Amino acid sequence: MTKHTAIFIALSLLLSHVSGAELLGGAAKVDITDYQAGPVNDPSFARALVLKSGDRTTALVAVDAVAIGGIGRIGNGFLATVRGQVEKDCGIPAEAIIINASHCHAVVRADTAQLVVKAITTAASQLTPLKAGTGTGNEDRISENRRMTLKDGSQVDMRRAYSMPPDDQVASVGPIDPEIGLLKLERTDGTPFAVVYQFACHPIMNPPSKGNSADYPGFASKAIEEALGHETMALFLQGCGGDINPIRYKEPTRPADAEPLGAMLATKVLSALQNVKTQPSQLLQVERTQLSLPRAADYDTRIAAIEVSQKKLLASLKPTNINFKSFLPLLIQHKLYPEMPSHYAQGYLHDKASDRKSIEQLDADNKALVEAYLGNIQVMEELTRLNTNQALLKRHREETLAANSNSLSVEVCGLRVGDFKLVTFPGEITVQVGLNIKKAAAQKHSFVSGYTNGYIYYTPTVAQRANTGYAQEDCDTLVAPEWQQLFEARAVEVLKRLAQ
Numbered sequence: 001m002t003k004h005t006a007i008f009i010a011l012s013l014l015l016s017h018v019s020g021a022e023l024l025g026g027a028a029k030v031d032i033t034d035y036q037a038g039p040v041n042d043p044s045f046a047r048a049l050v051l052k053s054g055d056r057t058t059a060l061v062a063v064d065a066v067a068i069g070g071i072g073r074i075g076n077g078f079l080a081t082v083r084g085q086v087e088k089d090c091g092i093p094a095e096a097i098i099i100n101a102s103h104c105h106a107v108v109r110a111d112t113a114q115l116v117v118k119a120i121t122t123a124a125s126q127l128t129p130l131k132a133g134t135g136t137g138n139e140d141r142i143s144e145n146r147r148m149t150l151k152d153g154s155q156v157d158m159r160r161a162y163s164m165p166p167d168d169q170v171a172s173v174g175p176i177d178p179e180i181g182l183l184k185l186e187r188t189d190g191t192p193f194a195v196v197y198q199f200a201c202h203p204i205m206n207p208p209s210k211g212n213s214a215d216y217p218g219f220a221s222k223a224i225e226e227a228l229g230h231e232t233m234a235l236f237l238q239g240c241g242g243d244i245n246p247i248r249y250k251e252p253t254r255p256a257d258a259e260p261l262g263a264m265l266a267t268k269v270l271s272a273l274q275n276v277k278t279q280p281s282q283l284l285q286v287e288r289t290q291l292s293l294p295r296a297a298d299y300d301t302r303i304a305a306i307e308v309s310q311k312k313l314l315a316s317l318k319p320t321n322i323n324f325k326s327f328l329p330l331l332i333q334h335k336l337y338p339e340m341p342s343h344y345a346q347g348y349l350h351d352k353a354s355d356r357k358s359i360e361q362l363d364a365d366n367k368a369l370v371e372a373y374l375g376n377i378q379v380m381e382e383l384t385r386l387n388t389n390q391a392l393l394k395r396h397r398e399e400t401l402a403a404n405s406n407s408l409s410v411e412v413c414g415l416r417v418g419d420f421k422l423v424t425f426p427g428e429i430t431v432q433v434g435l436n437i438k439k440a441a442a443q444k445h446s447f448v449s450g451y452t453n454g455y456i457y458y459t460p461t462v463a464q465r466a467n468t469g470y471a472q473e474d475c476d477t478l479v480a481p482e483w484q485q486l487f488e489a490r491a492v493e494v495l496k497r498l499a500q
Contacts, residue, residue, distance in 0.1 A: 001035060002091045006253065014238050019125050021054035021281060021452070022053065022129055022280065022281055023051065023052075023129070023130045023131070023132055023280060023281060023282045023284065023417075023434070024051070024052040024053070024127040024128065024129055024130060025050060025051045025123075025127060025128065025130040025185055025193065025194065026049075026050045026122075026123035026124055026125065026126045026128065027047070027048065027049050027050070027123050027193065027194045027233040027448045028047075028117045028118075028119045028120075028122035028123040028126075028233075029045045029046065029047040029048065029119060029233060030045065030046050030115045030118055030157065031043050031044070031045055031115075031294070032044050032045060032046050032063070032064065032065070032108040032109050032112045032115050032116075033106065033107075033108065033212060034073070034107045034108055034109045034110070034212070035212075037107040037212060038107070038211065038212065039210075039211030039212065040211050040212040040213075041206060041211035041212060041213040042212075042214055042218055042219070042222075043067065043214065043218070043462070044064035044104070044106040044108055044212070044214040045064055045214070045218075045221075045311075046062070046063045046064070046112065046115060046116045046215075047061065047062045047063075047119070047221070047233055047234075047235045047280060047291050048060070048061045048116065048119035048120045048122070048123045049061075049123065049185075049194055049196065049233070049235055050082045050092070050120060050123040050124045050127065051130075051284055051417060052127055052284070053282070053283070053284035054284075056096075056284050056285075056286070057091070057092050057093075057096060057124070058092070058096040058097070058098070058257070058284065058286045059092050059096065059120045059124070059329075059413065060100075060196065060235065060415065061082075061097070061098065061099040061100070061116060061119070061120065062100055062102065062196075062235035062236055062237060062255050062316075063099060063102065063108075063112070063116065064101070064102050064104050064106050064108070064214035064217065064218055065101045065104065065106060065108050065112070066101060066103055066104065066105050066106070067101050067103065067274060067294040067451060067455035068099055068101050068180075068367070068426070068451070068452065068453060068454055068455055069454055069455045070454070070455030070456070070457065071103050071455065072105075072108070072113065072181040073107060073108045073110065074101075074108065074110070074112055074113075077113075078112070078113050079099060079453055079454060080115075081113045081396065082097065082099065082113050082116050082117055082120070083097050084313075085113075085114075085117045086117055086120050086121065086124075089117070089121050089215075090121050090124040090125070090205050092120070095173045095286070095351055096288075097120070098284045098286075098413050098415060098424060098452060098453060099116070099453055100130050100237045100238060100424065100449055100451055100452045100453065101238065101451045101452070101455075102203055102214065102215070102217045102218075102236055102237075102238050103202060103203055103215060103238050103241065103428070103451050104203035104204075104213065104214050104215040104218065104452075105203070105204065105208070105213075105215070105262040106212050106214050106215075106218075107212050116336065116415045125487065127479070128187060129187070129194070129280070130185050130186065130187060130193055130280075131185070131186045131187075131190075131278035131280045131282075132183065132184065132185050132278055132279065132417055132418040132420070133183075133184045133186075133276040133277050133278035133279065133418065133419075134182060134183055134184070134185075134276065134417075134418055134419040134420040134445045135182045135184065135272055135274030135275055135276035135445075136179055136180060136181060136182060136272065136445065137179075137180035137182060137197075137268045137269055137271065138178050138179060138180065138268065138272075139178055139180055139199065139240065139264065139265055139268040140178035141247065141264055142201065142216070142246060142247050142261040142264050142265060143176050143178070143200070143201040143241075143244050143245065143247060144173065144176060144244070144246075144247050144248075144249075145173050145174035145175060145176055145243055145244060145245075145246055145431065146158040146159070146202075146243055146244065146249070147169050147173065147174045147243050147471060147473070148165060148171075148172070148173055148465070149170075149171050149172045149173070149174075150165060150169045150170060150171060150469060151169055151170075151171045152169075154467060154468045154469030155464070155467045155469045155471055156385060156469045156470075156471055157243065157471035157472055157473065158245055158249060158250055159388075159470075160207075160250070160382040161384075161388050161474060162381065162385045162388055163381040163384065163385070164250060165267050165381075166378065174243060174431070174432070175430060175431060175432065175435065176200070176201075176244055176433055177200045177239065177240060177244070177369040177431050177435055178197075178269060179200050179447075180197055180198065180265070180269060180272060181196075181197065181198035181199075181237075181239075181420070181422070181445070182195070182196070182197055182198075182272055182273060182276060182420075183195070183196035183197075183417055183418075183420040183446035184273055184278055184301070185278070186278045187230075188280065191230045192228040192230050192232040192248035193230070193232060193233075194215040194232060194233045194234070194235065194268065195224055195228070195232065195233075195234045195273065196235045196237060196420070197220075197224075197234065197235070197236060197237070197269050198236075198237040198238075198239050198422070198447045198449060199236070199237075199238075199239055199241075199242040199265060199479070200238070200239030200244050200431055200434065201216070201239075201241045201244045201245070202241050202244055202245050202246065202380045203215030203216050203217050203218075203238075203246075204230050204245065204246065204249065204260065205246040205249065205256050205257065205258035205261055206256060206257070206258045207256050209407060210256075212220045213258065215258045215262075216246065216258040216259075216261040216262040216265060217236035217238075217262065217265075218258075218262065218421070219258060219259045219261075219262025219263060219266070220234070220236060220262040220263070220265040220266040220269065221235070221236055221262075221266075221365075222262075223233040223262065223263055223267075224266050224269055225268070227270055228270075234269075235450050237422070237447075238449060238450065238451045239429075239434060239447065239448060239449055239450070240430065240431050240433055240434030240435075240448055240450055241428075241429075241430040241431065241450070242427075242428035242429050242430040242431065242450065242458050242459065242460070243430040243431055243460075243464075243472055243473050244431050246261055247261070251432055258466060262413040271327070271397070273411045279418070281410075282418035283416055283417070284416070284417055285414070285415070285416040285498055286413070286414065286415055286416075287413065287414035287415075287494055287497060287498065288408050288411065288412070288413050288414075289411075289412050289413075289490065289494070290410070290411060290412075291409070291410050291411075291486060291487065291490050292407045292408070292409055293407060293408045293409075293410060293479050293480075293482075293483045293486060293487070294407055294479065294480040294482050294483065295400050295403070295405065295406055295407060295408050295431060295478055295479065296396065296400065296409075296477060296478060296479055296480045297406075297480060297482060298480075299393050299394075299396065299397035299400065300397070300458070301396060302393055302475070303390060303393050303397070305468070306386050306389070306390045306393070306417070306470065307390075309386055310383060310386055310387075310390075313382055313383050313386075314379075314383075316375070316379055317376050317379055318372040318375060318376060319372075320369050320372045320373050320376070321369070322369050322373060326376065327369075327370065327373045330366050330370050331370050331374070333366075334363075334366065334370055335369055339361055341366070341367075342359055342362050342363050342366065345360055347359060348360075376449060376497060385469075385470065386470060387473065389470040389471065389475040389476075390470075392456070392472065392475040392476040393475050395470055395474070396475075396477065396478055398468070399478065400478065408456060408478060408479065409428050410425065410427070410454060410456060411424075411426060411453045411454060412424065412425055412487070412490055412491065412494060413452065413453060413494075414494040414495065414497065414498050415498075415500075416498040419444070419445045420445055420447075421443060421445060421446045421447065421495055421498045422446075422447050422448075422449060423437070423446075423447075423448055423449070423491045423494045423495050423498075424448075424450075424452035424453060425448070425450050425452060425459070425487060425491070426450070426452060426453055426454030426455055426456050427450050427451075427455075427456045427457065427458065427459030427479070428451065428457060428458040428459060429448065429450035429459050430448055430459065430460050430461055430473055432461050432463060433448075433459070433461060433484060433487070433488060434448040436488055437488055437491045437492055437495070440488065441491075441492045441495040441496060441499075443496065443498075443499045446495045446498075446499075448491060456478055456479070457476050457477055457478055458472065458473045458474075458477045458484060459477060459484075459487070460474045460477060460481055461484055462481040462484050462485075465477070465480075465481045466481070
């Protein structure tokens with residue numbers, strides 16, 4: 001028996017499920033928006049759900065923030081602070097507190113830890129008998145995979161930090177996960193109490209220029225809560241959305257707006273909830289284990305490979321005697337009228353051979369200049385992608401050197417409420433990993449959430465880590481490729497134990 005398995009089993013026994021006990025629950029939310037940080041488009045909240053069955057109690061918290069530590073306003077000591085204070089104030093075991101960040105880019109208050117403690121303790125102080133039910137919905141209209149496989153086999157991703165690749169180079173795009181995981185909680189009289197809904201997609205549709213925002217999860221939760229009434233609380237849990245963007249995230253022809261996406265997600269949640277039946281005396285189970293992951297050790301190799309590509313691209317730049325001011329009208333002329341771009345038709349019909357030859361030579365010269373300039377633009381775009389991702393690799397190389405360790409310890413948690421089963425991880429899990437786990441576990445109503453109880457940046461697949469095109473997911477990472485098999489195996493183990 002390995003050390004991590006022994007710890008895993010010990011904690012599982014400590015927090016083993018209770019069958020047939022009355023399910024009690026309390027819910028509370030607090031506004032965590034920093035209204036002093038600039039314009040506010042819509043508020044951000046921390047929503048806490050406390051559940052109790054027999055002598056087992058757990059707290060599930062959904063925070064409208066970018067991460068639980070690592071980046072953003074929530075510091076690395078946040079989780080320990082909240083757990084320690086909640087355990088002291090209301091006796092909920094630290095290991096039974098699960099906190100998920102929606103990954104919206106809202107600016108939250110500096111005292112968010114204290115506000116989350118307040119939400120949990122408030123929820124714990126007003127427990128009421130509940131019924132629970134589990135279901136799923138499907139929403140395939142609001143998300144898309146942001147990674148594109150090019151015809152040369154490499155991949156690039158879709159970010160505001162750099163340009164899209166040329167259309168004629170794109171061969172395919174990756175998958176999405178349209179499943180919505182649902183936990184429906186009702187009071188014993190049948191009135192709505194709370195909804196936990198889980199979905200995989202980056203909440204980045206509201207640009208910073210629109211002001212502080214909880215993005216589409218904030219709009220979805222608001223719509224669900226207003227539709228159900230009875231002071232219902234809707235908790236959004238981010239899934240495996242590491243490489244999933246809002247649909248048409250890069251479209252320049254209309255303003256970016258998260259509210260319609262939130263409305264569509266809320267509509268699907270509300271529709272699916274109608275088919276979920278609730279029952280009293282539901283199972284409640286929490287499991288927690290530590291997983292040791294190998295740190296990436298290939299930063300120097302990858303940085304060197306980018307430098308080689310940068311040199312080749314720089315050497316491919318072609319000299320031209322035009323600038324953008326002269327390039328643009330020439331481009332339009334040659335694309336609109338490629339047979340006669342430089343003059344009216346009559347100029348090409350002169351009988352004098354020298355006149356025709358001079359204008360045809362002008363056309364040929366200008367066409368070569370336009371093609372050279374277009375090529376230089378494409379090189380510039382490729383360099384921008386490489387430079388941006390190279391900076392990520394360099395930053396994480398320095399972090400890894402400072403850590404002075406070959407491994408990274410992360411927390412994997414499992415939660416079961418009735419038939420609802422959830423396994424969590426602190427990284428930005430890419431979607432294929434979540435799909436793999438759900439398939440391998442072969443357990444109905446099993447879901448996988450990243451962005452939980454910590455933050456370790458992106459955790460891409462082995463294939464994504466080997467990408468020669470370079471994308472954020474495979475450069476903005478601390479883990480070696482072996483992380484995938486280790487986590488997938490542990491996640492499946494957790495889900496299967498929860499199902500027992």
